[in-house]
Amino acid sequence: GNSVTQMEGPVTLSEEAFLTINCTYTATGYPSLFWYVQYPGEGLQLLLKATKADDKGSNKGFEATYRKETTSFHLEKGSVQVSDSAVYFCALLFSGGYNKLIFGAGTRLAVHP
């Protein structure tokens, strides 16, 4: 079946540290891949996406590359800020049927000054 596995949190970093949140997926066919972010008290926001192999999504200094050979979509940022503290969800869009999103468990990131 289709599933998403992401690294467990919380991830605690100091400001300006390098961030990696691992995400791997299992899917039939060729899904689109997404990273969503949920700031405290808010809804999920799309952070970035990639629709095919080797695509790189980027936004707000975050990047993720769709790696078909390793079925991965790891999220990276070179220098995190306190304002990046949030929960990050990796997701895949299963395009068969009803275009359903399948989410990972979420990874909480806490950035300290």
Added chain:
Amino acid sequence: GAVVSQHPSRVICKSGTSVKIECRSLDFQATTMFWYRQFPKQSLMLMATSNEGSKATYEQGVEKDKFLINHASLTLSTLTVTSAHPEDSSFYICSARDSSSGSNEQFFGPGTRLTVL
């Protein structure tokens, strides 16, 4: 940008009562909305796909008679938890897809925390 609201943000009810949660797309029309449930420290799990003017499509294992979905307009879908029990306590999140954009992107509401006593 596309904004989705949910009401209420929090609700506490007694066991056996029914609770209605609203999901509205504020600045776009949505023929398709989605309802998710999120348990603490777990994934969002899709419960059902709500289609304007037709019956909702429920995921396997989700009771249709327990979680009633109505999508009567292009900007409003409601989820009613009927005869709620403590095990229904959870965080319910909706999302909506912009009908006019041609994109599959879903815009999420802020969620509703339901506590059943």
